[in-house]
Amino acid sequence: MKTFYVTTPIYYVNSFPHLGHLYSTLVADTLARYKRQCGYDTFFLTGTDEHGQNIERIARERGVTPQAHCDEMAEAFKGMIRDFGLEPNYFIRTSDASHHRGAQALWRRVREAGYIYKGQYEGWFCPACAEFKEEEEPGRPPLCELHNRLAERVAEESYFFRLSAFQDRLLAFYRENPECVRPASRYNEVVSFVKSGLKDLSISRVSVRWGVPVPEDPQHTMYVWFDALSNYITALGWGNEGEHLRAAGISEGSIFERYWPADVHIVGKDILRFHAVYWPAFLMAAGLPLPRTVYAHGMWLSGGRKMSKTLGNVIDLAVLRRFFSRDVVRYFCLREMVFGEDADFTYGALIERANADLADGLGNLAHRTLTMVQRFCAGSLPEISAKAWGGYEEELRATVEATIRAFVAEFEAYNFSRALEVAWGLIARGDKYLSDMKPWDRARRPEERARVETVLAVVVRVLRVLAVLLAPVLPETMRALWAQLGLAGEPARVNPLALEFEAPMAGVRIGEVKPLFPRMEKEGIMAEIESHSRLEASPSSWITIEEFARVDLRAGTVVFAEKVAGADKLLRLLVDIGETEPRQVVAGIAPYYRPEELVGRKVILVANLQPRKVRGIESRGMVLAAVVGPEERPVLAGFVEDVPSGARLR
Numbered sequence: 001m002k003t004f005y006v007t008t009p010i011y012y013v014n015s016f017p018h019l020g021h022l023y024s025t026l027v028a029d030t031l032a033r034y035k036r037q038c039g040y041d042t043f044f045l046t047g048t049d050e051h052g053q054n055i056e057r058i059a060r061e062r063g064v065t066p067q068a069h070c071d072e073m074a075e076a077f078k079g080m081i082r083d084f085g086l087e088p089n090y091f092i093r094t095s096d097a098s099h100h101r102g103a104q105a106l107w108r109r110v111r112e113a114g115y116i117y118k119g120q121y122e123g124w125f126c127p128a129c130a131e132f133k134e135e136e137e138p139g140r141p142p143l144c145e146l147h148n149r150l151a152e153r154v155a156e157e158s159y160f161f162r163l164s165a166f167q168d169r170l171l172a173f174y175r176e177n178p179e180c181v182r183p184a185s186r187y188n189e190v191v192s193f194v195k196s197g198l199k200d201l202s203i204s205r206v207s208v209r210w211g212v213p214v215p216e217d218p219q220h221t222m223y224v225w226f227d228a229l230s231n232y233i234t235a236l237g238w239g240n241e242g243e244h245l246r247a248a249g250i251s252e253g254s255i256f257e258r259y260w261p262a263d264v265h266i267v268g269k270d271i272l273r274f275h276a277v278y279w280p281a282f283l284m285a286a287g288l289p290l291p292r293t294v295y296a297h298g299m300w301l302s303g304g305r306k307m308s309k310t311l312g313n314v315i316d317l318a319v320l321r322r323f324f325s326r327d328v329v330r331y332f333c334l335r336e337m338v339f340g341e342d343a344d345f346t347y348g349a350l351i352e353r354a355n356a357d358l359a360d361g362l363g364n365l366a367h368r369t370l371t372m373v374q375r376f377c378a379g380s381l382p383e384i385s386a387k388a389w390g391g392y393e394e395e396l397r398a399t400v401e402a403t404i405r406a407f408v409a410e411f412e413a414y415n416f417s418r419a420l421e422v423a424w425g426l427i428a429r430g431d432k433y434l435s436d437m438k439p440w441d442r443a444r445r446p447e448e449r450a451r452v453e454t455v456l457a458v459v460v461r462v463l464r465v466l467a468v469l470l471a472p473v474l475p476e477t478m479r480a481l482w483a484q485l486g487l488a489g490e491p492a493r494v495n496p497l498a499l500e501f502e503a504p505m506a507g508v509r510i511g512e513v514k515p516l517f518p519r520m521e522k523e524g525i526m527a528e529i530e531s532h533s534r535l536e537a538s539p540s541s542w543i544t545i546e547e548f549a550r551v552d553l554r555a556g557t558v559v560f561a562e563k564v565a566g567a568d569k570l571l572r573l574l575v576d577i578g579e580t581e582p583r584q585v586v587a588g589i590a591p592y593y594r595p596e597e598l599v600g601r602k603v604i605l606v607a608n609l610q611p612r613k614v615r616g617i618e619s620r621g622m623v624l625a626a627v628v629g630p631e632e633r634p635v636l637a638g639f640v641e642d643v644p645s646g647a648r649l650r
């Protein structure tokens with residue numbers, strides 16, 4: 001039996017799951033369902049990436065052990081999988097003992113092959129990304145754009161991976177395997193990155209404890225990406241006894257030979273380099289086969305910007321689950337985003353698609369057809385009659401068969417949104433056929449009986465084909481449609497590669513006919529989402545009292561204010577917060593406040609914000625303001641009663 005192995009990235013336990021995380025898993029789940037349907041022995045892996053300095057720090061800040069923090073977060077990701085009905089074969093956690101053993105086995109293999117050596121690393125490191133950053137100006141800490149923080153200087157003994165030795169081998173591999181990185185634009189990006197030269201990679205840290213100890217030198221902890229990437233093989237039992245697989249009821253200890261190399265690693269484009277350069281190099285060094293494809297998808301944007309907790313624009317999964325069905329979310333994600341490109345997420349677009357494509361499109365075609373089967377054929381699927389079969393029917397049958405071929409081809413090429421467009425082309429044809437043939441009119445004339453039955457029988461076959469093709473995308477509703485059609489078994493068990501227009505259906509009694517997708521009232525739901533998001537901050541946005549207490553808020557008095565030369569929006573303020581010197585702060589409030597009206601005014605200052613330079617002026621804090629109206633006018637926060645400068649806010 002042919003096998004198929006698909007993975008998602010394993011999720012960092014530094015944030016609760018959001019739509020971006022759901023998306024990688026949802027795509028992998030859809031692919032896995034499709035391949036299972038096509039008869040492949042399929043393995044779909046997901047899990048959590050739990051190690052590193054960043055996690056150590058978050059746990060410390062929360063006042064819990066790293067393990068306790070990871071246990072809680074792993075549950076949150078498992079919760080996402082349950083809530084959205086995703087069906088991975090295994091969920092790996094990098095804190096599992098079996099994973100540790102596997103990652104260490106990989107390290108030993110690479111070391112024994114001569115590709116790991118000890119040296120001294122000095123560089124700029126962003127703990128939030130767990131990544132070393134390039135120095136831009138000599139001696140100055142580079143700013144991590146992603147986390148808006150300065151990188152930290154790190155100098156320590158470190159093991160290095162001889163990445164530089166793999167440049168030619170990687171380039172040869174890319175040349176011989178043009179599908180190893182997809183889409184093609186990403187392939188080109190990876191090739192030119194490798195062509196520009198590869199430096200050896202620091203792959204251990206002595207200052208980090210929470211991670212996989214380096215074998216034979218446990219003072220060192222593995223660099224989190226060496227550890228994390230190896231999950232794709234340790235999950236299959238490579239380098240360990242596979243006891244985790246037995247415990248999960250996957251009876252064989254190791255299934256590595258069965259599934260490796262992976263058919264596809266689904267990843268976001270932000271982590272492509274790790275998967276398309278470092279990972280193949282580690283595998284080459286260990287003498288292991290390389291994954292067939294790394295597919296990099298785009299980012300979900302919200303309000304035109306990448307979702308991030310800092311911007312407060314993440315799409316909350318609790319809100320999605322509360323207001324939308326799983327299948328609607330799946331459909332939208334796969335239809336709206338051209339796989340590989342970025343897309344903007346809005347609830348409005350989700351509701352519009354759900355109404356237009358699902359309720360009015362597929363749902364309506366199924367409902368009106370089956371209602372007519374009930375009314376005109378006494379609830380039994382009718383037969384095609386040779387005498388009513390004409391050119392139109394012949395054409396429709398050809399369309400169905402072409403749709404099956406095109407849909408499968410697009411799916412195989414990971415063009416999910418195109419595949420869905422193709423399927424919706426067939427829905428439109430089915431609709432038009434009904435409108436042209438008007439079986440509801442003909443049903444009044446007994447001599448037209450054969451024609452009415454044939455028309456309905458043709459559309460019922462269209463629905464059957466759609467149920468099979470769409471089963472990986474809409475598993476629950478297509479199962480429901482199958483039952484309404486009165487068919488035995490499940491659409492997920494019909495192989496789309498062997499699917500035909502013809503099917504013995506006549507005489508089958510249909511099931512209870514119900515709308516598959518309720519229409520949604522856009523304005524009402526949008527308003528509900530809005531008030532829900534405002535009133536019920538979800539657990540993913542909660543912070544603990546300890547986390548809040550880390551923000552040092554002080555009452556302050558503005559003692560000086562002036563415009564910043566050459567910057568329309570900025571004021572330079574000196575704010576007295578009871579320290580020996582007033583604090584210098586740069587605030588973007590110039591269009592709304594004149595400097596002279598600010599002097600003497602009480603403000604609230606975030607006193608322990610990391611200092612940063614704005615237009616060359618060091619800003620040591622931030623004054624708080626409400627953001628009002630569509631133009632986001634700042635209104636400074638202050639006090640009604642008098643408070644001394646320096647008073648703490650709690």
Ligand code: ME8
Binds near residue numbers: 008023266268269299
């Ligand atoms: O990167 N839109 O984990 P992670 C689409 N632990 N995808 C998004 C997204 C968005 N707005 N935000 C995040 C890691 N993602 C590592 C992986 S694998 C050995 C280790 C995607 O939790 C992101 O691109 O930060 C990535 O594919 C996945 O979510 C996990 O991100």
